[in-house]
Structures are given as C-alpha cells and as structure tokens.
Amino acid sequence: MKYKSQKIAYYFFGLSMLLLTLQIVYGFIMGFAHMGYDGLHGLIPFNTASAVHKNLLVVWILSGFMGSAYYIIPEEAEREIISPKLAMLQFWALAIVGVIAIAGFHVGWWEGRKFLEIPRELDFLVAIDVVGFILLILLTLLKGKKQTTTAWVLTMGLAAAGLLYLPGMIFFDNLSMDSFFRWWVVHLWVEGVWELIMGGILAFLLIKLTGVDREIIEKWLYLIVGLTFLSGILGTGHHYYFTGVPEYWLLIGGIFSALEPLAFLGMTIFALQMYRKGNKKHPNKLAVTWTLSTAIVSFLGAGLLGLAHTLPQVNLHTHGTLITASHGHLAFWGAYGSLVFAMISYAMPQMTGRKIYDNRTGHLAYWLSNIGMLGMSISFAVAGIVQVYIERLSGKDFMIAANATKPHFFVLIICATLFSIGITYFIINFIKFGLPTDEALRTDDDYEALNN
Amino acid sequence: MLTKKQAKIFFLGGTLLFALIFLGLSYDTVVSGLPANTHPENITEEVLLGRTIWDDKNCMGCHTIMGEGAYYAPELTKVYDRRGPDYIKAAVNFKNGGWAPNGRHMVEYNFTDKEAEGLVAFFKWVGEMNLNGFPAEPTIK
Structure with a gap:
C-alpha cells in the first residue's frame, strides 16, 4: 500500500463479506423450500427470500467493486483519494441504504422486478450515492499524476454502470416495455460494463502479480473489452426473445450472444499467458490462485453455461427454468465473486501488513467454495433438465416437475454446505488480517520490496 | 500483432458501432415492434x-x-x-x-x-x- 486513503477499501470489503454471508443464509432458506421444508414461510416467504438473495448479491459485488476502485485508483493515479472523509460518508450511505432496502423487503416495501426490487424512492438515494462515488474516483484520477489505461477502463466501467441504473427507474404501464428497459440495466451491467470493471481489476492484479509489462497487459485489456461490447451489446437480444419484441431479436440475440464467450475466453487466455510470461512470481499465492481462477471459472460459468442455452431454439424450452439458475450461479461466482475475492486476497496483506499469502485456511477456502459452487451449478442443471423434460416437453403440471426435482435440491444443499464452509474459511482469513494500518505504507514497488 | 493504439481503436470503434446499432433497433422495437406484439x-x-x-x-x-x-x-x-x-x-x-x-x-x-x-x-x-x-x-x- 502506497497511499493512506487506500485503506478505505477495507470497509467495503468487510461489508461485502457480511452481505455475502447473509446472501448464503437466504439461499439456504430457498433451497430447503424447494425440497418442501418451508417452515419459515410465515416469516420469510419465498418471494422475500429471493428478493433478498438477489439484491444482496448485487450489493456485495458492487461494494467489492467500490473497494477495489478505492484501492486501485490512488495507486494508479499516484495520489490520495481527493476526500477520504467523503469516501467514508459514501461507504456509510451505501451500507445504510442497503440495510434499509433489505429490511424493507421483509415488510413488502419493494417492486416486483427481478434484480431491481429496490423501491424507486430508495433508488434515488442509491443513485446519489453512486454518483458521489463516481465523482470521487473520477476526480482523483483526473487530479492524479498519471492516467493509466487500467485506471480509465475501471473508471469508465464504474461510471457506465451508474448511468445504466437510470433506465431501470422509469415506470412503464406495459409489462413488456418495463422488461425491455430492465434488461438495459441487468444485461448491460453483467454482460457489458461489469466486464469492463472486471477487465480493469484483472489487469491491475496481473500487472502486480506477474510483473509483465503494463503496455502488453493493457493492449490485451483493450482487445478483451472490445470483444465484450462487440458481442455483449447486441447480445442483450437473448433476454428479449420471448418478451414481446419483434422477431429479428431472435436472430440478432442468438448470433451475438453466442459470441459472448469469446470475451471470457480472451480473459482466460490472457490471464494464463501473462502468468506464464511473468518471470517474477509474486509470493501471494492465494491472490494468484483467485486471479487465475476468475479468468477460468468465468469462462465456464458465464461463457460455456451461457452458450448452452442462449440459442433461441434451445432457449424456447429452457427459458424461465432452473437451467437459468445453473448458469447464473456459476457465472456470478466465477466472474464477479471470484474477482472480488482475488482483489481482497491481494489487497489485504498490503493494507494490514500481515503476509497471509499461502496458508492452509486460504487454500481450503478456495477449493471448498469452488467445488461447492460447481456442484450447486450441476445440481441446478440436472433439476433444470428434469423440469424442462416434464413440464415443458411433456406438458405436465408444474408441481409434478417440482416434486421430481426435490432429490436434486438435496444434493444442491450438500454442495451449498461445502461452499459455505469454504466461504467461512475465507472470512476467517479476512478476520485474521486485522484492521488496516498506516504502518503498512510502503513507497517502493512490490518487486523491489520482494527483492530486498 | 496489433499495437496498443490499434487495440484501443478496435475497442472504441466497435463499441460505438454496436451501441448505435443497438439504439437503432431499440428505437424500432419501442415505437413499433413491441406495441404491435403487446397491444398497449x-x-x-x-x-x-x-x-x-x-x-x-x-x-x-x-x-x-x-x-x-x-x-x-x-x-x-x-x-x-x-x-x-x-x-x-x-x-x-x-x-x-x-x-x-x-x-x-x-x-x-x-x-x-x-x-x-x-x-x-x-x-x-x-x-x-x-x-x-x-x-x-x-x-x-
């Protein structure tokens, strides 16, 4: 850590860990409900649990992105955050709005719009908070000594994510129109500008962890984010197929969304190549593991599992089934969950001065969480295939299919338990690091420090 | 192999081009295609x-x-x-x-x-x- 204000990242990472823990709890409530054990139905019905589960996901990932930006931007721009006090205010505002939103879901204060359940009154507070965050980051970057490509891509990704929240706040009488613009937020986030943020953070991590020349890494970064938008913007069409749009979206969405895995494949090849090229191996093995894992698992979850049901001929039968949940879980985990974990694993030793680089707890965290999530994704896929066969292809009643999937939810819960143990280990390491301290400040580069 | 500058042009140019196509299609959908399908x-x-x-x-x-x-x-x-x-x-x-x-x-x-x-x-x-x-x-x- 080179600048005092980089410590702000710690609070966002801490919030991320807290919200992730809660997200898992609500996931279990839903998993058990699918098996028929819905004892909490009176208190937390399924629609409450699912709204909480999805929004906690969005907020903990965003909090992780914000923390990453507060860590990366000062280092790249070579100056302190312009106002650490405002940054902390922005942190508390995010945390408080998040808590109010989640509490509100329990008393029916929401809008039934998947992923955007936060009511519009609160949306304005979210928007103000995000604008504040973007201004802090942007001004820090502009006033800095350097404006690197990595920093620009990250900042532009964050700014575009903020801007794209707005179409989701407009109300339409027509459900189909509402859905059309809801995807401007959800799709253009996770299959668009979030990949820009991901590219920026991955580039930063690879520069730090492999010692490969910045120019080479940033050239790759442009190519990958170029591929992302080339495929991802028109790929929005794969959410439109069956929601009341003209038929041409089937062709356009099918072709371009089928190209979307290329951007993820690009990231995989890029990360592995840089790691092989790097002549200096960083001793932070946990950060290296999570970074490479992000590049690989995102391709599996977001790329391949997405491709598996993205063509309209296939999607006609799988649309709105548990197949989507299978893809969604491994995609979010592989691309964005793992990325936040990689950043935490890299930044925590820098901020606290405690070199937890390669411990058993950390490796257990990695393997258990990934095996657990892969198992969950497979369980969802099997349940989804059963559902498609019984309900969609054979035309049987929904509940006949739902009852047939119960055994797969049993396996899912076992895998989710493994996943949760992994996350627990990760959080144990997080707590072991302790609080960030100015004593961890260093003026030299990572490698100079390593060589001494 | 591409230079960094060419990669940057690929990114900015591609994004602009596909964003414009997307906006054009969205316009057509919102004003004519979607209403025709959904009977507002x-x-x-x-x-x-x-x-x-x-x-x-x-x-x-x-x-x-x-x-x-x-x-x-x-x-x-x-x-x-x-x-x-x-x-x-x-x-x-x-x-x-x-x-x-x-x-x-x-x-x-x-x-x-x-x-x-x-x-x-x-x-x-x-x-x-x-x-x-x-x-x-x-x-x-």
Whole structure:
C-alpha cells in the first residue's frame, strides 16, 4: 500500500463479506423450500427470500467493486483519494441504504422486478450515492499524476454502470416495455460494463502479480473489452426473445450472444499467458490462485453455461427454468465473486501488513467454495433438465416437475454446505488480517520490496 | 500483432458501432415492434390494477411471467387460458394459510373482488401477447 486513503477499501470489503454471508443464509432458506421444508414461510416467504438473495448479491459485488476502485485508483493515479472523509460518508450511505432496502423487503416495501426490487424512492438515494462515488474516483484520477489505461477502463466501467441504473427507474404501464428497459440495466451491467470493471481489476492484479509489462497487459485489456461490447451489446437480444419484441431479436440475440464467450475466453487466455510470461512470481499465492481462477471459472460459468442455452431454439424450452439458475450461479461466482475475492486476497496483506499469502485456511477456502459452487451449478442443471423434460416437453403440471426435482435440491444443499464452509474459511482469513494500518505504507514497488 | 493504439481503436470503434446499432433497433422495437406484439391499447384501468398488484406483491419472486422471474411457482403467461378466471380468483384469495397445491405454499392474500378481477384482466392481457412462440407446445405425447 502506497497511499493512506487506500485503506478505505477495507470497509467495503468487510461489508461485502457480511452481505455475502447473509446472501448464503437466504439461499439456504430457498433451497430447503424447494425440497418442501418451508417452515419459515410465515416469516420469510419465498418471494422475500429471493428478493433478498438477489439484491444482496448485487450489493456485495458492487461494494467489492467500490473497494477495489478505492484501492486501485490512488495507486494508479499516484495520489490520495481527493476526500477520504467523503469516501467514508459514501461507504456509510451505501451500507445504510442497503440495510434499509433489505429490511424493507421483509415488510413488502419493494417492486416486483427481478434484480431491481429496490423501491424507486430508495433508488434515488442509491443513485446519489453512486454518483458521489463516481465523482470521487473520477476526480482523483483526473487530479492524479498519471492516467493509466487500467485506471480509465475501471473508471469508465464504474461510471457506465451508474448511468445504466437510470433506465431501470422509469415506470412503464406495459409489462413488456418495463422488461425491455430492465434488461438495459441487468444485461448491460453483467454482460457489458461489469466486464469492463472486471477487465480493469484483472489487469491491475496481473500487472502486480506477474510483473509483465503494463503496455502488453493493457493492449490485451483493450482487445478483451472490445470483444465484450462487440458481442455483449447486441447480445442483450437473448433476454428479449420471448418478451414481446419483434422477431429479428431472435436472430440478432442468438448470433451475438453466442459470441459472448469469446470475451471470457480472451480473459482466460490472457490471464494464463501473462502468468506464464511473468518471470517474477509474486509470493501471494492465494491472490494468484483467485486471479487465475476468475479468468477460468468465468469462462465456464458465464461463457460455456451461457452458450448452452442462449440459442433461441434451445432457449424456447429452457427459458424461465432452473437451467437459468445453473448458469447464473456459476457465472456470478466465477466472474464477479471470484474477482472480488482475488482483489481482497491481494489487497489485504498490503493494507494490514500481515503476509497471509499461502496458508492452509486460504487454500481450503478456495477449493471448498469452488467445488461447492460447481456442484450447486450441476445440481441446478440436472433439476433444470428434469423440469424442462416434464413440464415443458411433456406438458405436465408444474408441481409434478417440482416434486421430481426435490432429490436434486438435496444434493444442491450438500454442495451449498461445502461452499459455505469454504466461504467461512475465507472470512476467517479476512478476520485474521486485522484492521488496516498506516504502518503498512510502503513507497517502493512490490518487486523491489520482494527483492530486498 | 496489433499495437496498443490499434487495440484501443478496435475497442472504441466497435463499441460505438454496436451501441448505435443497438439504439437503432431499440428505437424500432419501442415505437413499433413491441406495441404491435403487446397491444398497449388493451391496457385498461383494470389491467393496470392487476399489474400494480403484480409488482407490489413481488409475484415475480416465485413465479415467472413471459419466462421471467423465479422458479418456485408456475409460469403464468398462459394461466388465463390454462385455468380460467374463476380458478385464478380462487387461488389468489385462498384462505386458511393460503393456496398450497401439492404442499407448496403461496402467500395468503386478502384481495378485494376488484383487485382479483384486476389480476385476472392482467393475466388475460399478458396471455394475448405475441411472444414469438413462447411458451412452446409440448413435443412429447
């Protein structure tokens, strides 16, 4: 850590860990409900649990992105955050709005719009908070000594994510129109500008962890984010197929969304190549593991599992089934969950001065969480295939299919338990690091420090 | 191999080009294609009441409609054709703990007759949309 204000990242990472823990709890409530054990139905019905589960996901990932930006931007721009006090205010505002939103879901204060359940009154507070965050980051970057490509891509990704929240706040009488613009937020986030943020953070991590020349890494970064938008913007069409749009979206969405895995494949090849090229191996093995894992698992979850049901001929039968949940879980985990974990694993030793680089707890965290999530994704896929066969292809009643999937939810819960143990280990390491301290400040580069 | 500058042009140029195509298609969809498929002229006060309830109760937190939502409860796009108005009204207002076919619980609601009629009107409107063949007819007999 080179600048005092980089410590702000710690609070966002801490919030991320807290919200992730809660997200898992609500996931279990839903998993058990699918098996028929819905004892909490009176208190937390399924629609409450699912709204909480999805929004906690969005907020903990965003909090992780914000923390990453507060860590990366000062280092790249070579100056302190312009106002650490405002940054902390922005942190508390995010945390408080998040808590109010989640509490509100329990008393029916929401809008039934998947992923955007936060009511519009609160949306304005979210928007103000995000604008504040973007201004802090942007001004820090502009006033800095350097404006690197990595920093620009990250900042532009964050700014575009903020801007794209707005179409989701407009109300339409027509459900189909509402859905059309809801995807401007959800799709253009996770299959668009979030990949820009991901590219920026991955580039930063690879520069730090492999010692490969910045120019080479940033050239790759442009190519990958170029591929992302080339495929991802028109790929929005794969959410439109069956929601009341003209038929041409089937062709356009099918072709371009089928190209979307290329951007993820690009990231995989890029990360592995840089790691092989790097002549200096960083001793932070946990950060290296999570970074490479992000590049690989995102391709599996977001790329391949997405491709598996993205063509309209296939999607006609799988649309709105548990197949989507299978893809969604491994995609979010592989691309964005793992990325936040990689950043935490890299930044925590820098901020606290405690070199937890390669411990058993950390490796257990990695393997258990990934095996657990892969198992969950497979369980969802099997349940989804059963559902498609019984309900969609054979035309049987929904509940006949739902009852047939119960055994797969049993396996899912076992895998989710493994996943949760992994996350627990990760959080144990997080707590072991302790609080960030100015004593961890260093003026030299990572490698100079390593060589001494 | 590309230089960094060429890579940057590929990124900026590609993004601009595809964003413009996307905006153009979106414009066409919003002004002509989508209204033609979804009959906005049929969105009456009653349909809108149903739609408001759909949002307020987060029905999408369990059900799907147009295939969108959660996977805990049945797809409702064609529920009006499949079950008819009386069944829908009975299910949404079922007492003694709420509707629970095969043991899976729906939240217990206490809708007025007008609200229940609104939900029926909403489902009828959704069922009449042209959704490019969704939901598909079963293929296995």
